[in-house]
Amino acid sequence: MALLDFKCNECGEKFEELVFGGNVDKVRCPRCGSNDLKRIYEGKCYFGISGSSSGSGGCSGSSCRSCSGCSN
Ligand SMILES: [Zn+2]
Known part of the structure; x- marks a missing residue:
């Protein structure tokens, strides 16, 4: 979800x-x-939020599927 x-x-x-x-x-x-x-899409990440600096949403990216700001 x-x-x-x-x-x-x-x-x-x-x-x-x-x-x-x-x-x-x-x-x-x-x-x-x-x-x-x-x-x-505002580059916010709702999956895999880790607080890291990667991606504009601050997510790790590995499980992110809905974040347009995430390189993954
Ligand atoms: Zn309306």
Whole structure:
């Protein structure tokens, strides 16, 4: 599972949603209920956080799969 950032294309609401497996398609905007959402990547790492200096999210990278700032 991963905590993902979304932005709603309908109302512009930004929110975080805890997503399990491939259930990204089931995420709805908490404000207007729209499923027209955009994933936001801010280089944050939700996997393998170790506090090291590698990657912009400070992750070790070995188990990171959702971090756009991670070289892995
Ligand atoms: Zn919305």
